[in-house]
Amino acid sequence: MSRHAFAIGLSIALSGLVSTAAYAQEPASESPAETARLEYEQVMTLTPDLENGRKVYLTCAVCHRPEGWGAPDGAYPQIAGQLRTVIIKQLADIRARNRDNPLMYPFSVPRILGGPQSVADVAAYVAQLPMTPENGVGPGVDLPLGKDVYTEHCSKCHGENGEGNEAEHIPAIAGQHYLYLMRQFDAIRTGRRKNSDPKMVKQIDGFTPLHQAAVLDYTSRLRPPESKLAETGWTNPDFPAYVRDPMGVPPMPPMPAGLLEAPASAEPPAYPSVPPAR
Ligand code: HEC
Ligand code: HEC
DSSP: OOHHHHHHHHHHHHHHHHHHHHHHHOSOOOOHHHHHHHHHHHHHTSOOOHHHHHHHHHHHHHHHOTTSOOOTTSSSOOOTTOOHHHHHHHHHHHHTTSSOOTTTHHHHSHHHHOSHHHHHHHHHHHHTSOBOSSOOOOOOSSHHHHHHHHHHHTHHHHOTTSOOBTTTTBOOOTTOOHHHHHHHHHHHHHTOSTTOOHHHHHHTTTOOHHHHHHHHHHHHHOOOOGGGBOOTTOOOTTOTTOOOSGGGOOOOOOOOTTTTSOOSSSSOOOSSOOOOOO
């Protein structure tokens, strides 16, 4: 073989290697938004298995609580009763890094959460959980202003009663913790939340802090339908052995299953990687 032919052969072999290696890490070089959109479409074709959803949910329960009610201080959102399509879209966005969530990201990746079927399963499980009757609300001043702003600027997308829109995967926002609503609204307004709706960003452009607080206070007080609410004090019977706040110390997230297993290949594990600094 001439030197020249050898060099060509070697470069072909190398380029094959390089592209195989790239493929092993990421299915394709789409944008995060496109990766998430494709996964969403795929998940929507699957039939959910609630029993497996319950098992997958064990990981989520540590942060979102066994009831899916999150925390009134807004650190963790209530996800119970959220529309199934919204949960699927947010999970797909978070694990494609189309929505930054450094805390949850390592638990959302396929190696830990599972593939599209697990997303379908856990989303169906979460969607059917009854919601808290006692979510965190705002200070209760300016509610008439909040109602006016809501009717004019929000109801056409999020629904008259904050019920969201299943087909358009627009989140239900009624009964969400006020402080979580504030945090997300800020993230959407400032562009920090990458997956936000450009039409919403335009709609809320120029809102004063007074308008924002008033409309989100009103939103947090919108009552989901009675059929979606739990009784006060309800605990999720699917997790009878769950120890809530032992000695007042909230539990830490579990070590994701499989993290300690030796990687199958000599390659470093693709997940979880260190979340990007904000
Ligand atoms: C380590 C803690 C943690 C774990 C484990 C976790 N999450 Fe989250 N999750 C969060 C935090 C924090 C947010 C809010 C992030 C933000 O402020 O943008 C969130 C947001 C979400 C949202 C978006 C809610 C919304 O309305 O904006 C969904 C849906 C969700 N999580 C579902 C899940 C599911 C399903 C699981 C289990 C597979 C899970 N989470 C596991 C911490 C966690
Ligand atoms: C043009 C339609 C549209 C309008 C108008 C709109 N939104 Fe939204 N909003 C959306 C969509 C779509 C999302 C979800 C984007 C995504 O993550 O996929 C969203 C997300 C949100 C979220 C985050 C919810 C969550 O669970 O993470 C909040 C809070 C919110 N909107 C509040 C409001 C309020 C309050 C108003 C009125 C002042 C408003 N929106 C007006 C479409 C709209």
